[in-house]
Amino acid sequence: MPGPPEPHSGRPQRDARSGQPTLRDVAERAGVSAMTASRVLRDDPQVLPATRERVRAAATALGYRPNEVARSLRLGRGSGLVGLVVTNLANPFYSRLALGVDSVVAEHGLKTVIGNTGQDLDAERELVSDLVARRVDGIIAVPAGADQRHLAAAAADGVPVVLASRPPEGFAADCVLVDDFGGARDATARLLGRGHRRIGFLGSPPAVYTGTERVRGYAAALTSAGISLDPRLVRQGQTEPDEATRAASALLALPDPPTALFCSNNRNTIGAFRAIRALRASGGPPVALAGFDDFELADALGLALTLVAYDSDELGRAAGRLLADRLHDRRRGVTGETGPRPPRHVVVPTSLVEYGT
Structure with missing residues (x-):
């Protein structure tokens, strides 16, 4: 009976697409069949110890790495990846969310x-389509707008989808929200309680759910104090500090300027701070400042500042837990009495913090 083939000693034949050694190269070097090599690399306990050592040594020597995407396709599993879709990586909020x-x-x-x-x-849309094509196990998304048909399509294809900072539109999905309305209302009420009656608003584009909820909370606080909202004091659409600085400067240059500003996110708050600092340096009147989102160095600005704070890491953790639960349910085939479990909505609470007072 012929013995096993001699160990492969030539140069490996690289995969034409990836340039990497293939499973067949490992098998030839170890002197086994490709099926046996595959069983070893899948930790099949039925393979003899000596054969396992030989195959693993061959894989190490060749620098072989299994094609996890192809393997997941064969096994009917995902890629072991979770896609996180965000709108502005320049905003530190998203780094905390990601962590x-x-x-x-x-x-x-x-x-x-x-x-x-x-x-x-x-x-x-393109990013979500690419993630689905790469067979991610799930997607956590901060949607850019109300049109979420691409996310609905991903969910319909069996990819669990969890939304953060914005509720689902047109389809059922788990989501994690911040108390945007309540936080904005409380911060504006704090300014009103200090005697301010003309309070300007700086916020995100109107299509952004959080910005819409926060301007709604701002308006509700004014109404509760018997003050009509003045559209001239509202500036929406700023996504970066430089834009917010220009918007705040325009408000502060009005014939009857606001005595306080409320900003719907940290980028607008930073921009407004710069405008207020410039006004103060030129001998202008003091202007109070409040904003949504705590941020680093807020306590070092040398300005009285009221901020709506919440745990952005917890927002991400809550989204991760919702997704992990969906993946667990899918693996176990868990459903409710009449179908899949109903979507869950988690709301992260807010509080007010004061700096420089």
Whole structure:
């Protein structure tokens, strides 16, 4: 009976597409069949120890790495990846959100892949389509707008989808929200309680759910104080500090300027601070400032500042837990009495913090 083939000693034949050694190269070098090599690399306990050592040594010597995407396709599983879709990576809020997501999904053996849409709906559609094509296990998204048909399509294809900072539109999905309305109302009420009656508003584009909810909370606080909202004091659409500085400067240059500003996110608050600092340096009147989102160095600005604070890491952790639960249910085939479990909505609470007072 002929013995096993001699170990392969020539140069490996690289995969034409990836340039990497193939499973067949490992098998030839170890002197086994490709099926046996595959069984070893899948930790099949039925393979003899000596054969396992030989195959693993061959894989190490060749620098072989299994094609996890192809393997997942064969096994009917995902890629071990979770897609996180955000709108503005320049905003530190999203780095905290990502850390929260990753801390949870990593406990389940998953890795996070982050994609930035720049608040562009077409870019978001393309990114979601690409993630689905790459067979991610799930998607956590901060949608750029109300048109979420691409996310609904991903969910319909069997990819669990969790939304963060914005509720689902037109389809059922788990989501994690911040108390945007309540936080904005409370911060504006704090300014009103200090005697301010003309309070300007700086916020995100109207299509952004959080900005819409926060301007609604601002308006509700004014109404409760018997003050009509003055549209001339509202500036929406700023996504970066430079834009917010220009918008705040325009408000402060009005014939009857506001005595306080409320900003709907940290980028607008930073821009407004610069405008207020410039006004103060030129001998202008003091202007009070309040904003949504706490941020680093807020206590070092040398200005009285009221901020709406919440745990952005927890926002990410909550989204990660919702997704992990959906993946667990899918693996076990868990459903409710009449079908899949109903979607869950988690609301992260807010509080007010004061700096420089």
